[in-house]
């Protein structure tokens with residue numbers, strides 16, 4: 068069986084500065100894979116490249132067997148790869164419902180869209196209660212929920228979440244993690260970038276640790292969680 | 306002690322429920338004065354204000370008002386009505402769903418400003434106040450009394466911030482003046498209107514009809530004003546009168562009703578506009594009407610590009626020019642290089658298609674870029690178009706456009722045997738040449754309105770908003786940013802080309818100098834953009850109203866002459882300071898400008 072996503076020796080640069088220096092990993096269907104690492108390690112850069120917002124300088128990206136290197140961003144979405152970017156990026160002056168509808172921009176099956184909007188409201192009841200309000204009036208954590216719900220609206224084969232717990236209270240954080248676990252149990256494949264290594268690794272089937280543009284350690288979530296160096300560097304233990 | 310200030314009401318304990326008026330008359334007396342002043346103002350307009358008919362409008366007659374007096378009468382009546390309504394008189398409560406006091410203040414201000422403007426204009430023009438008859442004094446006094454009375458009405462004062470004793474004198478001065486400004490703002494702020502009582506549909510439709518009729522009347526009156534003074538008075542009365550109605554909450558209720566019956570309102574507005582030529586006895590004002598309509602239609606087309614898609618196009622008038630040139634060259638003009646005379650629909654297609662092609666040619670390379678390149682490129686395109694049209698004259702280049710003489714003697718249109726160049730009699734009314742074109746232009750306007758509404762509400766409209774709000778996120782949603790922007794740009798261009806085809810026939814001649822970036826006669830690119838921004842980005846009514854004002858003001862106020870652009874700039878600055886969302890606010894735009902924390906200005910986001 069080939070993996071859903073294969074990344075091979077991926078290199079990305081901003082001008083002369085190489086931010087991702089040749090990383091390789093795979094994501095199998097139904098898995099949760101997490102990328103953890105220090106600030107500036109290149110995690111966001113990796114996700115942005117996968118979704119076509121940045122162009123790689125070298126390496127290969129294959130999604131469902133098809134190379135993505137030359138595919139523009141809007142077509143990547145239609146292939147089934149959704150990206151919930153770092154820092155939420157919701158549309159603040161549109162209503163919550165319009166935000167969700169935009170997530171389904173490439174779909175035309177009206178009944179299906181309505182059903183998925185309802186599903187997002189079931190997942191995050193607060194969104195349903197405030198569906199007609201401008202999204203900018205939501206709290207940070209609620210905006211994060213909206214960003215996740217919106218990414219799900221494109222019925223992705225692979226959902227990429229960039230720091231979904233950024234700036235959230237522990238309760239909200241738990242809620243987001245629970246949602247990810249629920250999505251996983253429904254069979255959604257997820258590529259998760261997180262600062263909260265503990266939470267991310269406990270959920271993940273596979274984990275990769277990034278440092279200054281390289282993957283320095285890979286393994287199953289549980290292995291990494293108990294790895295000495297990971298515990299030291301990311302879980303604040305000595 | 307340094308805590309002592311010039312404004313006595315700023316010291317002492319915070320006066321949370323201080324509701325005293327702005328001036329020290331007891332509120333009850335003030336209310337009586339305001340109402341009585343309003344009534345007296347109405348009466349005064351039936352008296353003579355001056356002794357000689359030399360002041361235009363003949364204000365020498367006892368018994369009925371004339372000229373500027375009519376405007377004062379309207380403002381005075383409004384004051385009196387709001388005054389009575391503030392007493393909670395039965396049968397007048399519907400007038401003030403958001404409370405009467407703020408509306409009363411603005412109405413009194415309207416009457417005061419118009420009356421005093423008239424009185425001062427009479428004195429200045431005829432050489433001194435001796436030229437005033439008693440009526441003029443009565444009007445001046447009555448409006449002043451009403452204004453003072455209205456200012457004595459109670460105001461919910463904002464709480465003053467306590468002083469910092471270490472403040473320097475200048476800081477204290479700033480502090481005091483900012484507080485005073487807050488008080489004045491509070492005095493003119495109105496509450497939220499009470500919810501509208503549910504009316505039966507037919508009544509709501511009657512309301513819409515009545516509002517449209519009033520709108521048509523006001524517009525016709527404005528166009529028909531025959532001398533500078535009357536037009537200035539009209540602007541004062543109409544502007545402040547509208548503000549008063551807005552404060553009273555009536556405007557909000559009417560917009561609620563029109564929002565419920567959008568299709569009826571839009572159709573009704575077109576019917577009202579189509580009535581305009583029938584209100585005119587000759588073609589003189591129909592000329593203005595058709596020019597306004599051309600300007601307004603092009604502005605509305607630009608609003609798709611700027612207001613909906615958020616692309617800053619600084620050379621939009623060139624697309625009007627391309628359409629006009631293309632259409633004129635295939636319409637049988639003797640100075641056209643082609644010996645072609647297509648029927649109207651053919652010329653329309655050629656004009657719109659030519660603009661579309663240019664739109665795509667200009668848009669395709671630039672819309673891929675982020676940043677403000679589009680603004681620069683369109684600005685350049687506008688100028689290059691004009692200069693090229695000037696040079697393709699057979700001497701500096703191939704003979705295509707006939708240089709600065711332009712394509713002239715464009716024959717009048719004939720549609721289905723109907724010669725647009727000749728006057729026709731319809732039901733006892735004579736419909737002249739310009740009125741014919743007015744009707745034709747109205748059809749074009751309808752097309753643009755239709756395109757605007759359909760695209761604004763559709764998937765592509767949502768994509769435009771998304772791109773405007775957050776391009777990264779929009780891309781992540783699978784929106785092909787380049788394509789939706791190019792569509793907006795191309796649609797905008799071809800709509801301008803459509804209007805250009807009619808414009809070419811109306812003006813007989815198409816010359817390069819009609820398509821400037823900035824000039825004193827609209828349409829030009831700067832005025833088009835201003836019409837959109839002043840009127841309200843993303844709305845239909847906004848650019849139409851903005852264009853009407855921008856056309857009428859320079860056209861009517863001949864005395865502005867050299868100061869016209871200066872006055873225009875000043876007005877633009879003031880409006881952007883105090884009402885950045887434009888005269889007519891789009892709901893989403895309003896959010897954009899009045900979100901305190903993170904309100905990016907739209908123009909810095911456009912062109913991206």
Ligand SMILES: Nc1ncnc2c1ncn2[C@@H]1O[C@H](COP(=O)(O)OP(=O)(O)OP(=O)(O)O)[C@@H](O)[C@H]1O
Nearest residue numbers: 081084086104105106107108109110111112113262
């Ligand atoms: N637009 C840009 N231009 C230049 N350099 C950039 C740009 N964006 C990111 N970088 C650099 O690339 C490197 C990787 O950044 P990236 O955002 O991918 O890190 P990250 O792993 O997501 O970090 P964090 O956990 O803080 O979000 C950093 O050194 C960063 O400064």
Ligand SMILES: [Mg+2]
Nearest residue numbers: 110111112153
């Ligand atoms: Mg990051």
